[in-house]
Amino acid sequence: EPVKPTHFIRQIIRRDQESGKNDGRVATRFPPEPNGYLHVGHAKSICLNFSMAEEFNGTCNLRFDDTNPERESQEYIDAIKADVNWLGFEWNEEIRFASDYFDALYQFAIELIKRDKAYVDESSAEEIRTMRGSLTEPGTESTYRNRPVQDSLQQFERMREGAFADGSAVLRAKIDMASPNINMRDPVLYRVRRAHHHQTGDKWCIYPMYDYTHCLSDALESITHSLCTLEFEDHRPLYDWILNQLDVPCHPQQIEFARLNLNYTVTSKRKLKQLVDEQHVSGWDDPRMPTIAGMRRRGYTPASIRNFCEMIGVTKSEGVVDMSMLEFSIRDDLDKRAPRAMCVINPLKVVIENWKHSDDLTLTLPAHPKDETLGSRELYFGSEIYIDRSDFEEVPPKGFKRLIPGGEVRLRGSYVMRCDEVIKDEQGEVIELRCSIDDQTLGKNPEGRKVKGVIHWVSATRSLPVEIRLYDRLFNHESPDSSKAGTSFLDHINCDSLTIVAQAYAEPSLANAVAGEAYQFEREGYFVKDADSTPEKLVFNRTVTLRDTWAK
Ligand code: ATP
Ligand code: MG
Numbered sequence: 001e002p003v004k005p006t007h008f009i010r011q012i013i014r015r016d017q018e019s020g021k022n023d024g025r026v027a028t029r030f031p032p033e034p035n036g037y038l039h040v041g042h043a044k045s046i047c048l049n050f051s052m053a054e055e056f057n058g059t060c061n062l063r064f065d066d067t068n069p070e071r072e073s074q075e076y077i078d079a080i081k082a083d084v085n086w087l088g089f090e091w092n093e094e095i096r097f098a099s100d101y102f103d104a105l106y107q108f109a110i111e112l113i114k115r116d117k118a119y120v121d122e123s124s125a126e127e128i129r130t131m132r133g134s135l136t137e138p139g140t141e142s143t144y145r146n147r148p149v150q151d152s153l154q155q156f157e158r159m160r161e162g163a164f165a166d167g168s169a170v171l172r173a174k175i176d177m178a179s180p181n182i183n184m185r186d187p188v189l190y191r192v193r194r195a196h197h198h199q200t201g202d203k204w205c206i207y208p209m210y211d212y213t214h215c216l217s218d219a220l221e222s223i224t225h226s227l228c229t230l231e232f233e234d235h236r237p238l239y240d241w242i243l244n245q246l247d248v249p250c251h252p253q254q255i256e257f258a259r260l261n262l263n264y265t266v267t268s269k270r271k272l273k274q275l276v277d278e279q280h281v282s283g284w285d286d287p288r289m290p291t292i293a294g295m296r297r298r299g300y301t302p303a304s305i306r307n308f309c310e311m312i313g314v315t316k317s318e319g320v321v322d323m324s325m326l327e328f329s330i331r332d333d334l335d336k337r338a339p340r341a342m343c344v345i346n347p348l349k350v351v352i353e354n355w356k357h358s359d360d361l362t363l364t365l366p367a368h369p370k371d372e373t374l375g376s377r378e379l380y381f382g383s384e385i386y387i388d389r390s391d392f393e394e395v396p397p398k399g400f401k402r403l404i405p406g407g408e409v410r411l412r413g414s415y416v417m418r419c420d421e422v423i424k425d426e427q428g429e430v431i432e433l434r435c436s437i438d439d440q441t442l443g444k445n446p447e448g449r450k451v452k453g454v455i456h457w458v459s460a461t462r463s464l465p466v467e468i469r470l471y472d473r474l475f476n477h478e479s480p481d482s483s484k485a486g487t488s489f490l491d492h493i494n495c496d497s498l499t500i501v502a503q504a505y506a507e508p509s510l511a512n513a514v515a516g517e518a519y520q521f522e523r524e525g526y527f528v529k530d531a532d533s534t535p536e537k538l539v540f541n542r543t544v545t546l547r548d549t550w551a552k
């Protein structure tokens with residue numbers, strides 16, 4: 001049993017449950033804003049929230065935090081639902097929307113005004129920004145701060161009725177303009193915005209702010225542990241302040257954890273959206289994207305992402321996780337269960353000159369070396385095959401164990417083959433090999449000599465032409481985000497992150513490949529059929545290379 005990584009939230013929840021806090025009830029939520037597709041950072045939050053609920057016999061809600069209607073859409077809502085399900089999680093009851101609570105939030109706002117804890121401010125956005133002060137300067141109070149409660153009540157109603165132009169009035173909490181925490185300097189709770197909302201249509205022309213909405217949504221859903229990333233630590237006093245002013249069914253505990261940062265990529269929806277909008281990638285599900293949809297298309301499995309999230313732990317210290325951890329996790333998952341297949345990516349034709357049979361020979365090989373339950377597959381051996389160009393060297397470097405002129409190599413699952421002749425074109429490039437097989441070596445070692453190298457191959461006449469897409473990192477900078485001033489993360493895009501091999505040759509069993517099911521192409525890596533495949537032309541994505549290649 002490996003050592004469990006640090007996970008301080010598990011410890012807090014266990015302690016709370018054991019002490020009988022909230023009657024031992026555990027309720028979490030995952031609260032995405034539907035303004036983009038989910039990325040691997042969100043996966044950390046999803047795994048955390050849903051797995052804590054599972055582990056402590058609790059519930060986890062899926063709630064769309066939809067307070068910025070202009071940036072949100074049904075497409076994103078649908079994609080987020082699909083991604084959460086695909087990761088293997090089911091939310092408690094119906095999906096929630098913060099917008100479900102707009103009426104309740106409006107009533108709570110009236111309550112705050114009545115208790116003299118909020119006021120309508122008709123200053124401009126610019127004036128309000130200036131009044132907030134800075135880290136070194138206290139804020140200054142607005143002239144509207146002490147207007148009568150009745151006056152604010154009336155103006156707030158007029159805000160809702162549409163009497164104010166966008167940006168000409170806000171509702172602010174009345175807290176403390178001298179607070180060292182800027183979030184507590186009379187933060188805005190509501191603003192006027194004439195925007196069509198994907199859930200509530202044109203019902204509202206005022207929308208609540210995130211901080212106001214979030215704590216109250218949590219309370220209305222009786223969430224016990226509200227888990228969020230560290231940048232909200234400074235917002236916690238506001239979270240608690242709002243709940244303390246009002247009569248709410250419960251007061252959830254906000255706990256902050258370090259966000260996931262991965263090297264060689266970006267995990268910010270805004271930046272990912274820019275990559276999509278400016279067509280640096282083919283879409284949100286481009287296999288190079290760190291989105292869940294991209295990773296799924298690339299061939300990542302739900303288990304590999306869940307294991308990765310468990311492996312990195314949950315702490316309060318920010319760090320950068322190495323991409324290789326993610327790759328380790330997918331290899332570990334696929335090695336156990338990916339059927340094996342052969343595919344020659346850089347084909348070199350080989351004519352077997354001593355092939356005496358008129359028919360091809362049918363070979364039956366296991367789909368997986370260690371798991372018989374995965375069954376077997378059929379391959380055909382005949383007078384012409386393809387091997388990979390890189391497995392032949394006319395002038396071999398030291399230690400080269402594969403095919404050389406006059407040398408022998410084993411063809412995986414079939415014969416030992418000797419290279420008798422090298423055919424070249426006018427430019428001197430090798431275009432074909434003439435070889436012979438030792439027909440005593442099918443499934444056994446040759447007599448009197450050792451053959452070390454083993455290479456993969458396919459029949460030239462009975463293989464499938466396929467397209468292969470090989471991926472590299474999308475960025476060639478370890479932290480594209482934090483580059484020097486005056487540069488953009490876009491400056492670090494790796495122009496060679498996609499290599500398309502238009503014509504590779506795969507063994508015939510791959511004609512039945514199912515999208516989303518991984519194969520290990522022997523010696524080349526793990527591959528998955530891409531959605532761009534047609535019956536005429538299969539397309540495979542390389543998910544990840546193999547850590548160890550056999551008999552290289
Ligand atoms: P982004 O910064 O990419 O726009 P966000 O935090 O604005 O992301 P939300 O949709 O608001 O995106 O996030 C939903 C939940 O996922 C939040 O609780 C948020 O804290 C969490 N989350 C977002 N990014 C990460 C990350 N990199 N690591 C861990 N949790 C994250
Ligand atoms: Mg957000």
Ligand code: MG
Pocket residue numbers: none
């Ligand atoms: Mg954010």
